[in-house]
Amino acid sequence: MIEYDVVIIGGGAAGFFAAINVAEQNPELKVAILERGKEVLTKVKVSGGGRCNVTHAEFIPKELVVNYPRGEKELLGPFHEFMTGDTIEWFEKRGVELKIEDDGRMFPITNSSQTIIDCFLNEAKKHGVEILMNHSVKTIKKEALFYKIETSQSDFLSKKILVATGSNPKIWKLLEELGHTISQPVPSLFTFNITDERIQDIPGVVALNVEVKVLETNLWSEGPLLITHWGMSAPSILKLSAFGALELAKRDYKFQIEINFIRKSFEDCLAILKVLKHDLAKKAVFKSTQFDLPKRLWHKLVLASNMNMVTRWADLNKNQLEDLSNQLTSAIFNVEGKSTFKEEFVTAGGINLKEVNFKTFESKLHENLYFAGEVLNVDAVTGGFNFQNAWTSAYIAAKNISK
Structure with missing residues (x-):
């Protein structure tokens, strides 16, 4: 039986951040990370296309929390204690400089996730954190003042444990055995599978500012919006998939969406088209792209409005004008399923938030049992927000563990 003061289960972003901060704040403590795989920080490695989207340049807690479909209310307090600015400072103090991109996402200036991994491995080594690979946790039991952890290789005793295993059903099962409730996990952050003539053969086309609604719901x-080989993606779709994770799972990922490609009402659009009918009378509608839309998308929407490639503006009848206005402002598409967004698979679900004290990230059911990251029922939209939750929860848990 190997004894530690603190055992951290999970060698990912939250686990490492917690371990390093515990060991740094209280060098007396003997700290170990148990990782089930043969490598640590695998999700960090692939995140942001291998560049690691460390956080997001949003510095007001109230505005940061709106990016969390689950966890918005609970994270407000913690973000007042440790958030984006603190993350930037933490990494800079350890020689890792971050940069802000136009969309607010923040990456190491090296553009390589290896920079973050090296930083964590160096810090862990410097502060004497033991990293034990290939230790798959079989049981977690409370015995008097200790937790007994049985893994595929050894048994451990520890006064305090922190669970940072992300969306791991096996660990959730063990936590259920300790009395915790798990909110049913469903996928979040996915793209929509759509087969439709209007988006066929134009992958890579981006409409910059659309409004998307899921019909028969309040989701919008x-x-x-990005058109892909299999359907649609980009922030407008990913946001819907995150905020609608539970609702869309209920519908087995078969539903209808309505897209307003130009963010104008049907009436306003129709009025503009009538002016164009007069002003561009002799030109072909197909060849005169309007509303700053990508040319290939305009072509598809024109052909879907009962016109051909040579129909002139002057020849448009009332029905064709109304059809085009409909395609531009309220095009309906059938979604027939989902695809994982890149390799950044995120799950909605995890430990019921009512069972956690968000001042410390300690379990309300068991003393000295802490949580960090996505093992909790907290998830975010894409853009560095899931990592920010990992850093914040891990830091606050570490501060309390190291006391």
Whole structure:
């Protein structure tokens, strides 16, 4: 039986951040990380296309929390204690400089996730954190003042444990055995599978500012929309998938969306088209792209409005004008399923938030049992927000563990 003061289960972003901060704040403590795989920080490695989207340049707690479909209310307090500015400072003090991109996402200036991994491994080594690979946790039991952890290789005793295993059903099961409730996990952050003539053969086309609604729900979002080989993606779609994770799972990912490609009402659009009918009378509608839309998308929407490639503006009848206005402002598409967004698979679900004290990230059911990151029922939209939750929860838990 190997004894530690603190055992951290999970060698990912939250686990490392917690371990390093515990060991740094209280060098007396003997700290170990148990990782089930043969490598640590695998999700950090692939995040942001291998560049690691460390956080997001949003510095007001109230505005940061709106990016969390689950956890918005609970994270407000913690973000007042440790958030984006603190993350930037933490990494800078350890020689890792971050940069802000136009969309607010923040990356190491090296553009390589290896920079973050090296920083964590160096800090862990410097502060004497033991990293034990290939230790798959089999049981977690409370015995008097200790937690007994049985892994595929050894048994451990520890006064305090922190669970940072992300969306791991096996660990959730063990936590259920300790009395915790798990909110049913469903996928979040996915793209929509759509087969439709209007988006066929134009992958890579981006409409910069659309509004998307899921019909028969209150779900809607706005922002860029990307047409892909299998359907639609980009922030407007990913936001819907995150905020609608539970609702869309209920519908087995088959539903209808309505897209306003130009963010104008049907009436306003129709009025503009009538002016164009007069002003561009002799030109072909197909060849005169309007509303700053990508040319290839305009072509598709024109052909979907009962016109051909040579129909002139002057020849448009009332029905064709109304059809085009409909395609531009309220095009309906059938979604027939989902695809994982890149390798950044995120799950909505995890430990019921009512069972956690968000001042310390300690379990309300068991003393000295802490949580950090996505093992909790907290998840975010894409853009560095899931990592910010990992840093904040890990830091606050570490501060309390090291006391």
